Amino acid sequence: MIRAGPDPPGDGGHGPGADLHGVVGAGCTDGQEAPTGTARTVLRPPHHRAAWPSAARGRFGVRVLSGSRNELEPFARSWSVRRMRARATAYRIPESTIEEAVIAMKAVALTTFGGPEVLTLSDVAAPQAGPGQVRVRVRVAGVQHFDARIRRGWTPPYLGAVEPPVVPGNEFAGVVDQVGEGVTGLEVGAEVLGFTTLGCYAEYVVAPAAQVVRKPAGMPWQIAGGFSGNGQGAHMALRELGVGPGDTVLIHAAAGALGTFSVQLAKAWGATTVIGTASEENHAYLRSIGAVPVTYGDGLVERVRALAPQGVDAAMDNAGPDALRASVELVKDRHRIRTMVSDEAAQELGVPPLTPARSATRLQELADLYAQGQIELHIRAAHPLERAADAHRALETGHGRGKIVLTVAD
Numbered sequence: 198m199i200r201a202g203p204d205p206p207g208d209g210g211h212g213p214g215a216d217l218h219g220v221v222g223a224g225c226t227d228g229q230e231a232p233t234g235t236a237r238t239v240l241r242p243p244h245h246r247a248a249w250p251s252a253a254r255g256r257f258g259v260r261v262l263s264g265s266r267n268e269l270e271p272f273a274r275s276w277s278v279r280r281m282r283a284r285a286t287a288y289r290i291p292e293s294t295i296e297e298a299v300i301a302m303k304a305v306a307l308t309t310f311g312g313p314e315v316l317t318l319s320d321v322a323a324p325q326a327g328p329g330q331v332r333v334r335v336r337v338a339g340v341q342h343f344d345a346r347i348r349r350g351w352t353p354p355y356l357g358a359v360e361p362p363v364v365p366g367n368e369f370a371g372v373v374d375q376v377g378e379g380v381t382g383l384e385v386g387a388e389v390l391g392f393t394t395l396g397c398y399a400e401y402v403v404a405p406a407a408q409v410v411r412k413p414a415g416m417p418w419q420i421a422g423g424f425s426g427n428g429q430g431a432h433m434a435l436r437e438l439g440v441g442p443g444d445t446v447l448i449h450a451a452a453g454a455l456g457t458f459s460v461q462l463a464k465a466w467g468a469t470t471v472i473g474t475a476s477e478e479n480h481a482y483l484r485s486i487g488a489v490p491v492t493y494g495d496g497l498v499e500r501v502r503a504l505a506p507q508g509v510d511a512a513m514d515n516a517g518p519d520a521l522r523a524s525v526e527l528v529k530d531r532h533r534i535r536t537m538v539s540d541e542a543a544q545e546l547g548v549p550p551l552t553p554a555r556s557a558t559r560l561q562e563l564a565d566l567y568a569q570g571q572i573e574l575h576i577r578a579a580h581p582l583e584r585a586a587d588a589h590r591a592l593e594t595g596h597g598r599g600k601i602v603l604t605v606a607d
């Protein structure tokens with residue numbers, strides 16, 4: 198007989214027939230046997246019960262059951278010990294701990310690379326916070342061009358290999374629901390935003406506590422979830438450019454997510470004039486965030502010269518090789534040009550490469566600027582997690598203003 202209870206009771210060793218504890222999905226009521234196929238999580242030996250994730254029970258509306266191995270094993274079989282094992286690598290969960298990964302979650306886990314249609318929702322094992330890490334119940338995840346490249350099969354050189362199944366997404370906002378050993382300064386229930394490498398298109402993400410900062414009071418979740426990636430990209434580029442008081446700065450693709458941060462950061466750091474390129478449709482938007490708009494395309498160099506007869510001191514290319522070449526014509530010192538998109542052209546033109554370095558310090562500085570009212574983030578669209586494919590389709594048009602995000606939970 199399978200029994201239900203608020204906590205995993207009993208203690209019965211781990212041999213055949215011993216009591217084990219499992220969690221089954223919504224749809225089961227206390228004392229009822231869950232129909233095969235509804236189990237959302239797997240058997241777990243009793244000695245692991247100290248880590249029983251009570252918060253997640255609420256999230257999934259689950260019941261904790263106990264029973265003999267024979268009684269509970271159908272749940273494990275019907276659900277996913279095997280799938281968890283197969284997908285564990287995506288979460289870097291050591292295989293030996295998979296049976297501790299008792300809570301299943303919804304995630305967009307790529308099993309193959311390709312077009313947006315490969316972004317489908319599936320049930321996977323939720324990651325568990327290890328030492329120095331926190332687990333966050335994701336409210337909103339940001340969508341970046343990086344994610345679309347991963348989806349198409351690109352491997353960033355520093356990752357070695359990205360093999361399916363892989364959960365995309367490098368930025369998130371949500372509520373801490375597990376705190377790993379040795380973490381100080383963050384508690385269960387803390388509202389945070391942060392960054393990882395992969396794993397954010399999911400109900401739960403694990404990140405080093407050192408990559409998480411508290412969400413500023415009043416920052417909407419959608420903004421928090423889309424804040425880290427492009428915010429940090431803009432911050433690192435403009436810092437390397439030494440943008441400051443008195444500068445005239447040119448930002449290419451200024452209406453996009455990266456451009457939106459770049460324009461406002463340059464202004465916040467004292468730039469006298471920020472000129473931003475965009476289609477005419479986005480000129481009013483550029484004015485609203487503090488840039489002088491200019492249309493991209495043929496004749497850009499002349500148009501910028503007309504707007505800045507004093508000259509352009511620094512330029513950030515978020516658009517492509519043509520924008521980088523225009524920057525080289527306009528800026529005297531090539532050390533004051535950076536590109537986020539045109540690495541090969543940069544090498545040919547003697548423009549220094551950007552040294553990427555995300556950090557919580559950088560993110561905190563951006564969050565503080567938000568709290569001071571110096572940075573806003575326009576949300577272009579918020580798609581539910583299960584519509585991640587639509588989010589990628591919109592992103593890959595290459596046009597639009599502000600940031601696209603995925604809403605994961607209310």
Ligand SMILES: NC(=O)c1ccc[n+]([C@@H]2O[C@H](COP(=O)([O-])OP(=O)(O)OC[C@H]3O[C@@H](n4cnc5c(N)ncnc54)[C@H](OP(=O)(O)O)[C@@H]3O)[C@@H](O)[C@H]2O)c1
Nearest residue numbers: 342430450452453454455456475476479493516537596597
């Ligand atoms: N290296 C890195 O670390 C890093 C980090 C983040 C992003 N990126 C790259 O930076 C680029 C921008 O990212 P994002 O997130 O801001 O993209 P996004 O939100 O999709 O915005 C793209 C912007 O590009 C503008 N645009 C389109 N064609 C253009 C052209 N020919 N010249 C100038 N602007 C043009 C669009 O303006 P209109 O709508 O007005 O046409 C749009 O606002 C992407 O290529 C991305 O991969 C690199």
